[in-house]
Amino acid sequence: MPKTKQQTSGSGKLITLLIVAAFMALTIILENTMSPSSLLFTVIKKGAVYSLVAVSMNLLNGFTGLFSLGQAGFMLLGAYTYAIFMIPSDVRDSVYYLFNGSSVHFSFQEMFGAIFGTAGFGGAVSLVLGVLVAIICAGIVAAIFAYLIGLPVLRLKSDYLAIATLGFAEIIRAIFQWDKLGPVTNGANMLKNFPTFADFNIKNASGQIVLRLSAFVPVFLSAVCIFIIVLLINSSYGRAFKAIRDDEIAAEAMGVNLAHHKRLSFCISSFFAGVGGALFAMFTTMVQAKVFTSTMTYEILLIVVIGGIGSVSGSCIASLLYIAASEWWLRFLDNETYINGTRVPLLRSGFRMVVFSVIIMIVVLFFRQGIMGSRELPELLRRRPKKQPAVEEVRTHE
Amino acid sequence: MQFFVSQILSGISLGGQYALIAIGYTMVYGILRLINFAHGDVFMCAGVMMVFMSASMPIYASIPLMLVLTVLLGFVIERAAYKPLRTAPRMSVMISAIGVSYLLQNLALYATGGQPQTYPTLPFISNSVTILGAPTHWVTVITPVLVVLLVLALQWLINHTKIGMAMRAVAKDFETSQLMGIKINRVISVTFIIGSFLAAVGSLLYFTNYPTVVPLSGAMPGLKAFVAAVFGGIGSIPGAVIGAFIIGIVETLIKGTSYTVFSDAFTFALLIIILVVKPTGLFGERATDKV
Numbered sequence: 217m218p219k220t221k222q223q224t225s226g227s228g229k230l231i232t233l234l235i236v237a238a239f240m241a242l243t244i245i246l247e248n249t250m251s252p253s254s255l256l257f258t259v260i261k262k263g264a265v266y267s268l269v270a271v272s273m274n275l276l277n278g279f280t281g282l283f284s285l286g287q288a289g290f291m292l293l294g295a296y297t298y299a300i301f302m303i304p305s306d307v308r309d310s311v312y313y314l315f316n317g318s319s320v321h322f323s324f325q326e327m328f329g330a331i332f333g334t335a336g337f338g339g340a341v342s343l344v345l346g347v348l349v350a351i352i353c354a355g356i357v358a359a360i361f362a363y364l365i366g367l368p369v370l371r372l373k374s375d376y377l378a379i380a381t382l383g384f385a386e387i388i389r390a391i392f393q394w395d396k397l398g399p400v401t402n403g404a405n406m407l408k409n410f411p412t413f414a415d416f417n418i419k420n421a422s423g424q425i426v427l428r429l430s431a432f433v434p435v436f437l438s439a440v441c442i443f444i445i446v447l448l449i450n451s452s453y454g455r456a457f458k459a460i461r462d463d464e465i466a467a468e469a470m471g472v473n474l475a476h477h478k479r480l481s482f483c484i485s486s487f488f489a490g491v492g493g494a495l496f497a498m499f500t501t502m503v504q505a506k507v508f509t510s511t512m513t514y515e516i517l518l519i520v521v522i523g524g525i526g527s528v529s530g531s532c533i534a535s536l537l538y539i540a541a542s543e544w545w546l547r548f549l550d551n552e553t554y555i556n557g558t559r560v561p562l563l564r565s566g567f568r569m570v571v572f573s574v575i576i577m578i579v580v581l582f583f584r585q586g587i588m589g590s591r592e593l594p595e596l597l598r599r600r601p602k603k604q605p606a607v608e609e610v611r612t613h614e
Numbered sequence: 615m616q617f618f619v620s621q622i623l624s625g626i627s628l629g630g631q632y633a634l635i636a637i638g639y640t641m642v643y644g645i646l647r648l649i650n651f652a653h654g655d656v657f658m659c660a661g662v663m664m665v666f667m668s669a670s671m672p673i674y675a676s677i678p679l680m681l682v683l684t685v686l687l688g689f690v691i692e693r694a695a696y697k698p699l700r701t702a703p704r705m706s707v708m709i710s711a712i713g714v715s716y717l718l719q720n721l722a723l724y725a726t727g728g729q730p731q732t733y734p735t736l737p738f739i740s741n742s743v744t745i746l747g748a749p750t751h752w753v754t755v756i757t758p759v760l761v762v763l764l765v766l767a768l769q770w771l772i773n774h775t776k777i778g779m780a781m782r783a784v785a786k787d788f789e790t791s792q793l794m795g796i797k798i799n800r801v802i803s804v805t806f807i808i809g810s811f812l813a814a815v816g817s818l819l820y821f822t823n824y825p826t827v828v829p830l831s832g833a834m835p836g837l838k839a840f841v842a843a844v845f846g847g848i849g850s851i852p853g854a855v856i857g858a859f860i861i862g863i864v865e866t867l868i869k870g871t872s873y874t875v876f877s878d879a880f881t882f883a884l885l886i887i888i889l890v891v892k893p894t895g896l897f898g899e900r901a902t903d904k905v
């Protein structure tokens with residue numbers, strides 16, 4: 217068993233890296249050759265953001281066995297942190313017009329702009345640095361809240377943890393809509409005008425776009441974050457998480473500090489959910505608390521389930537498929553269609569989501585393993601030629 | 615004073631409506647150890663069905679038909695989505711429940727076309743009445759009375775009938791009761807039928823106060839009713855009812871102040887506090903699998 221494992225991880229890592237690199241290269245090429253308004257790029261951007269959030273949820277639900285439903289709350293924290301720190305100060309008054317301006321009077325991009333300049337290459341550097349610092353801040357804020365909420369909540373088990381974290385997300389949502397915090401959060405109104413993915417398109421002096429990077433950036437950022445999560449899962453911490461998932465009592469007996477590791481997993485997962493929230497804000501170009509409902513968490517949970525609980529590559533594939541199906545492939549179901557002059561029954565606005573949720577129910581009921589089960593992409597690629605499923609079956613049950 | 619009385623009255627009424635939903639949660643959790651996330655959406659579907667049926671038939675025909683259809687919906691959900699997963703891990707069943715909730719919401723969205731549906735005015739209970747100088751509707755008065763009557767009937771059913779005894783046995787120990795010859799699937803179906811029936815009655819009362827139905831209008835009352843069930847001690851019907859009344863009253867009082875945005879947050883803060891301080895709830899039985 218250890219021998220085969222190591223073989224897979226050696227060349228498997230390479231294969232996975234190649235696939236990811238190829239995907240990124242393809243994104244750049246397609247983006248600069250195809251029409252930028254194609255739905256494909258919406259799918260790639262949103263899919264990349266959702267991959268990151270789904271993987272962060274998988275770290276908690278699939279690898280540590282903590283069933284948390286607070287993901288939307290942490291995304292909200294990340295999205296708001298990013299937006300608050302990145303709105304340029306000259307448009308702040310127009311965004312916060314109901315509260316007579318914001319109480320935060322700077323943005324990271326301008327801070328770096330003061331050092332590197334705002335035009336040409338210096339402007340690009342300050343944009344990239346500003347966005348990176350804001351994204352990391354978004355993660356840190358989410359992680360701090362996760363630490364605080366984790367103190368009481370992580371003592372709960374399974375469905376009680378789920379409902380408590382769900383409740384926590386609702387509390388956060390209410391706090392951010394409170395008008396007393398308006399100068400910071402803009403109350404229930406939306407935050408906008410901060411740098412988005414489209415700002416990463418490289419323009420020449422006359423304002424024409426030379427190189428489009430708006431779909432590459434989210435893919436790249438998510439890939440880096442997911443890579444860090446994978447490194448964590450393969451480290452000794454990751455093995456401790458899996459031990460907790462499989463048997464808490466046995467893990468404790470083997471010297472795993474349960475409280476410490478659960479808290480660590482919860483904070484790291486929330487950190488990346490916060491980063492995902494910041495990316496989501498960049499994707500939607502605005503932030504509003506009412507978007508981050510429990511339905512969003514359910515969506516992410518369903519992505520994790522479809523991909524296979526405990527499989528990082530499964531979560532990524534599933535989020536791309538999920539977003540592609542809901543935003544693109546099934547869209548024809550929403551339009552009234554006429555064939556030979558007769559109206560096709562059932563097709564009208566909303567039917568897409570009905571079909572889609574029926575598909576999800578079929579997956580949940582009959583394909584409980586999801587796309588990947590708990591396997592990763594390289595294992596799937598390697599196993600085919602070998603043809604020894606029976607032996608593998610026995611091993612996994614040991 | 616008049617304001618206070620009307621606040622308390624509508625709080626009690628809201629609490630009663632939550633109670634009717636909470637009973638469904640607490641009974642299902644007592645037997646299957648499942649948070650039936652779809653229960654709030656069954657409640658919403660009852661409202662949507664009522665809207666559509668009252669448009670085409672008289673109210674005296676549509677109310678019984680709505681009750682029957684809601685019961686059928688609860689029964690079908692259990693058979694289709696939970697029964698195949700009876701031997702699966704608890705989390706799979708919960709995910710299935712979330713999936714059903716998602717499906718019901720999307721179905722309602724499709725059926726209503728995304729437009730808020732105006733709930734029909736029911737005769738008598740929508741009429742106005744004045745209590746202690748506070749104007750209100752008859753539904754406010756009827757709700758607590760109806761809740762108490764239904765709970766008493768339910769308690770009688772559970773404590774004095776054969777199916778009630780079977781329910782208590784299944785809630786105590788799933789496998790042993792199966793060995794004793796209790797038909798588990800029948801008991802679970804009956805539980806879902808009772809829960810859906812009460813949710814349907816709750817929806818009649820609830821939507822009379824909130825005149826429109828939207829696909830998401832079941833989610834929040836559902837979650838709050840679940841909190842009420844946990845607060846009162848999950849598995850305990852009187853506990854769920856008392857918890858629901860407390861949550862309903864406090865929520866309405868908060869809505870009367872300037873902290874309206876926190877009326878939902880309060881419920882969940884209460885949940886976290888009760889889970890940390892007294893995880894068995896007010897009247898819950900000693901259980902070791904929660905914390």
